[in-house]
Amino acid sequence: MTSTPETAVAPPATAPAGDLDADDLSEFGYEQQLHRSLGKFASFAAGFSFVSILTTIFQLFGLGFGFGGPAFFWTWPIVYAGQFLVALCFAEIAARYPISGAIYQWSRRLGGEVIGWFGGWFMMIAQIVTAAAAAIALQVVLPAVWTGFQIVGDDPTLTSTSGAANAVLLGSILLVIVTAINCVGVTWMSRVNSIGVICELVGVTAVILALFTHARRGPDVVFDTGVPGQQPGYIWAFIVSGLMAAYVMVGFGSAGELAEETRDPRRVAPRTIRMALTVSAVGGGLMLLGALMAAPTLDEELATGGLPYVLDSVLGSFWGKVLLCDVAVAIFICTLAIQTACSRLMFSMARDGRLPFSAQLSHVNRRTGTPIAPSILIGVLCIGILLVNVGNSAIFATLASVCIILIYLAYLAVTGPMLYRRFQGWPHRGGVDAGGKKLFSLGRLGIVVNALAVLYGALMVINLAWPRAEVFDPAGEMPILRWAGPICIAVTVLVGIACFPRGKEHPKPVTFPAS
Secondary structure (H helix, E strand, C coil): CEEECCCCCCCCCCCCCHHHHHHHCCCCCCCCCCCCCEEEHHHHHHHHHCCCCCHHHHHHHHHHHHHHHHHHHHHHHHHHHHHHHHHHHHHHHHCCCCCCCHHHHHHHHHHHHHHHHHHHHHHHHHHHHHHHHHHHHHHHHHHHHHHCCCCCCCCCCCCCCCHHHHHHHHHHHHHHHHHHHHHHHHHHHHHHHHHHHHHHHHHHHHHHHHCCCCCCCCHHHHHHHHHHHHHHCCCHHHHHHHHHHHHHHHCCHHHHHHHEEEHHHHHHHHHHHHHHHHHHHHHHHHHHHHHHHHHCCHHHHHHHHHHHHHHHHHHHHHHHHHHHHHHHHHHHHHHHHHHHHHHHHHHHHHCCCCCCCHHHHHHCEEEEECCCCHHHHHHHHHHHHHCCCCCCCCCHHHHHHHHHHHHHHHHHHHHHHHHHHHCCCCCCCCCECCCCCCCCHHHHHHEEEEEEEEHHHHHHHHHHCCCCCHHHCCCCHHHHHHHHHHHHHHHHHHHHHHCCCCCCCCCCEEECCCC
């Protein structure tokens, strides 16, 4: 049995940064195979593009407003506060374990091999489904830019049969493109992603300015419960509307997934994890507030049309289409970032021999420095998920809910064991990054922050998985769909048990130091 280090030793000041990071990685028993070329902005871009507020708010504004009215805005800061607790925990552990496959590596080093494997398994399945759900978003944008993108049928609405079928076609084309980029190498992925993030930041800024300069009402609109508030039990409607924010603010830990490709990851990853979530939360909150202030009406038309309806009334046809093109770019880089993070997670688990066909999935192309097989497999699986859902009018709500539940479970596989280890003295004091600076630490607040993160995560899993017909089966045609969350969790666990490498010792086992 071997023990893995929590902290780095201060390196010689004359050593090249790349060599220091590679030496740091070797202390965990791994060789530097992936190309380490990502800087601070590229690391931030990975997390920000995964969250992709421009993509997700375009998709989900109507969902939140429809359930909670204008007051659903308050679910946004509430979910951000809960997720920031999780981000703080992730930042602390990212500084100590800068290894690809973050959720898998973190959970196994805190909770043991079984918890670690299932943490990685949940996250991997979730990211595959998330990439498929993100790709579907093109249907919300492209047919509105040009009717020629509506290749199947004539109804572009995502909840219609022809709209769902066309969404599968457009999403499959997108997945083929991002798979090709990921196979070329992390440098090209980073360039495309960084350019896309800049475009998205510009788009978010433009949306906020356009909405606030065309406001029809004041910011006090966020205290209006709207039509849902006229019914008894508004608190339950408010809780359901919080699903919108819960769907959006995930994936901020992607900087940890790319740790082995990031320069000075012990210092960069903790910072970019927190920054990606916070920038997304501030930008998204302003977009929500601006949309509520600028919306022509606060009725069913807004619930149905969502943010595109508001922007069309504010910007007009031409500038509205320009912005939709920017949203399409955001969808593109969001799908790219999710697939990249998932491929590194799959590579990390395969490198440890924890997946079927591990030898093939852990192979790194020497020229590109990229694990190509995982990228191709993920692309194929995503397209398969889309094809299975052809004709399902609730395709987006179903996929989004399922993948987010699994992501929250994967997060709990980290924060739960982390809290347990804290009572045993983790993290031990000391340690610096490659630059000789102290590692990020929560200090005396660690137990409180960690405990609240676990409580928040458990409550969100219950809320997300609760069988609701109005979310999963709005047309009332497939009652079984309302149980999609619990069913998916059960199936994922059962398949995971079948795939778990029983009787096979981990090549790099972890021992837990005494407190």
